[in-house]
């Protein structure tokens with residue numbers, strides 16, 4: 743068998759692969775454009791927006807790396823090799839090893855950390871300029887969410903209410919096993935650990951109802967361990983808060 747038909751077959755294969763890939767990329771891109779209750783790419787809050795941008799950045803960077811890799815592979819398959827001395831072969835080998843095995847991954851990780859760490863940092867409960875963040879306590883149970891508003895002595899199950907455009911610190915802990923609190927359209931996810939409290943800063947830009955889900959397998963009821971976050975306008979939130987507090991008081995009597 744001559745080398746030519748083999749190269750032709752490889753080129754035809756790559757062309758088919760690239761065609762298939764572009765089709766898949768088109769599907770991924772169009773799917774990503776879809777809004778959805780659990781779509782982290784349809785953000786409605788500031789930290790969720792940063793997560794979405796980070797995702798698109800990583801997607802773009804990974805696409806560039808993939809295209810570069812295909813280009814190098816293409817070049818390697820199609821070039822006419824010439825005889826190299828042992829020293830030349832050794833130095834070429836070393837260049838590729840250092841470039842591809844050291845410089846590229848270190849640069850990629852450095853870029854990822856440079857963008858990723860500030861995004862994670864802004865989900866932490868850092869002091870706000872005006873010093874105000876609403877406090878809500880959430881305890882995970884197999885398999886429901888216990889929600890408490892400590893100042894109003896309000897207790898809810900599987901539902902959270904917050905005002906729009908207001909930073910909210912969700913204090914997370916667990917009564918039994920590890921759970922994970924996640925409202926994809928409002929922010930990142932954070933684990934609920936027994937005996938420990940983690941705090942997640944959320945903020946919603948738009949009124950509406952958002953779905954949340956436990957994101958850490960916690961037993962047979964895990965898939966049904968979901969909740970809602972209702973984001974109210976400031977006045978509506980005050981009215982909801984008062985009525986919830988009165989309802990709680992009369993239930994406690």
Ligand SMILES: [Cu+2]
Nearest residue numbers: 956958960964
């Ligand atoms: Cu779970």
